[in-house]
Amino acid sequence: MKKDFTLIIDNDELEAVPMANSGIKDELQRWPLFGLSVGSFLQVIAMERQTCIMEVYLNADHWGHFCFVQGELYDAVCGELGGEKAAMEMITWENVRLNIKQILNASGVARKIDKNLMLLLMESSRLHDEIRDEGEEIDDEEVEEAGGIDALEDVEDEARYEKLSVCLETMAKDMGEALVAASISHIDDNKIVASRHDAPEATEAILRLTNFLKKSLADTKAEGLGEYYILDLKDRQSLFVLINDQYQWCVLFKNDKCTLGLLRNVIMPEALKVFNEIKIM
Amino acid sequence: MNIQKLNVCMDILKKDLGDGFVASCIITTDDGQVLLATDKANVAEATILNDATSLIRSALKTYPAELGQYYYIDAAGNMAVLVIPFGDYQWTVTINKKLVKLGLLLNIVLPAVINAFEDAVVS
Numbered sequence: 001m002k003k004d005f006t007l008i009i010d011n012d013e014l015e016a017v018p019m020a021n022s023g024i025k026d027e028l029q030r031w032p033l034f035g036l037s038v039g040s041f042l043q044v045i046a047m048e049r050q051t052c053i054m055e056v057y058l059n060a061d062h063w064g065h066f067c068f069v070q071g072e073l074y075d076a077v078c079g080e081l082g083g084e085k086a087a088m089e090m091i092t093w094e095n096v097r098l099n100i101k102q103i104l105n106a107s108g109v110a111r112k113i114d115k116n117l118m119l120l121l122m123e124s125s126r127l128h129d130e131i132r133d134e135g136e137e138i139d140d141e142e143v144e145e146a147g148g149i150d151a152l153e154d155v156e157d158e159a160r161y162e163k164l165s166v167c168l169e170t171m172a173k174d175m176g177e178a179l180v181a182a183s184i185s186h187i188d189d190n191k192i193v194a195s196r197h198d199a200p201e202a203t204e205a206i207l208r209l210t211n212f213l214k215k216s217l218a219d220t221k222a223e224g225l226g227e228y229y230i231l232d233l234k235d236r237q238s239l240f241v242l243i244n245d246q247y248q249w250c251v252l253f254k255n256d257k258c259t260l261g262l263l264r265n266v267i268m269p270e271a272l273k274v275f276n277e278i279k280i281m
Numbered sequence: 282m283n284i285q286k287l288n289v290c291m292d293i294l295k296k297d298l299g300d301g302f303v304a305s306c307i308i309t310t311d312d313g314q315v316l317l318a319t320d321k322a323n324v325a326e327a328t329i330l331n332d333a334t335s336l337i338r339s340a341l342k343t344y345p346a347e348l349g350q351y352y353y354i355d356a357a358g359n360m361a362v363l364v365i366p367f368g369d370y371q372w373t374v375t376i377n378k379k380l381v382k383l384g385l386l387l388n389i390v391l392p393a394v395i396n397a398f399e400d401a402v403v404s
Contacts, residue, residue: 226355
């Protein structure tokens with residue numbers, strides 16, 4: 001392994017350490033990066049598709065590391081914790097020092113974290129909020145004014161819908177410039193729950209089409225609409241519409257930059273995996 | 282429109298799809314009348330899909346985008362439907378999706394039949 005990054009070095013803090021206390025100085029030199037939150041740094045590494053170990057130091061009793069292969073989070077270790085638990089523990093840390101070590105040969109690195117990094121970050125953020133709010137009493141009157149339990153359910157729905165955007169982000173990351181627009185809608189509620197560059201009227205029009213096909217094909221030998229339909233479009237584009245239970249996925253993509261086979265067999269299953277994880281949460 | 286060439290289109294389709302071929306039907310988009318249909322063709326379905334094509338064209342305007350050479354619908358059972366609209370005509374092909382690979386259909390069979398269909402229509 002060799003050291004790779006030297007981004008922000010906190011020299012001031014180093015200089016403030018007395019000469020006699022060289023042990024602390026060495027300790028701080030071991031983690032030279034400072035100034036970004038753990039979450040931000042994790043996203044940078046994922047975006048740059050780095051294969052590295054990111055060491056995190058909060059204090060002498062709290063430190064650990066994340067292991068990335070090609071930008072995917074493979075593992076994390078923090079004290080006696082490992083895998084997802086260790087990652088969740090460290091993501092919330094603030095005012096940490098960091099160090100990056102490049103992994104030259106990742107062939108022996110075992111993957112112990114299957115969850116998408118964005119999901120971990122959001123879940124961690126949610127837990128952080130819950131802890132912050134712990135002890136605070138719900139003001140019954142305010143709830144009543146806001147429409148009671150229904151309003152609370154709406155807020156929960158909105159939070160969940162916000163999370164569903166992660167599925168489209170996952171897809172966008174895999175498809176790159178091949179992805180033109182994408183959306184997820186609740187078919188029965190006729191509601192767009194996540195969207196990426198997709199005009200609401202376009203998604204609504206496709207929802208109407210899906211409902212038409214569902215109803216009209218039900219009475220024919222086709223026995224109803226199946227799991228998907230594909231529209232070949234002009235200018236080397238295709239529209240792939242997937243029906244997943246109560247949800248409709250609408251993906252407009254450039255078919256000269258991403259094949260239908262790749263979308264159906266690799267990209268969509270990955271995005272659906274994230275989607276199902278969010279639904280379970 | 283050259284009827285003989287249209288029959289040739291059907292023959293190509295049946296030959297290429299083998300046991301995966303279920304039925305096929307060519308209609309006029311104006312009035313939904315059937316021009317040509319195989320034994321098991323579902324005329325009602327072909328007419329519904331004529332309406333679906335209009336709806337698709339209208340929905341795509343919101344993107345904005347235009348329908349290309351075909352659309353493919355995965356049906357609930359073992360069937361799937363391939364629709365090829367061309368000018369004043371629309372060709373609907375019902376296949377057994379368990380017996381026809383989508384890649385083979387879209388990359389091998391479809392280009393051949395589209396060319397033959399267009400040739401038959403403009404003749």
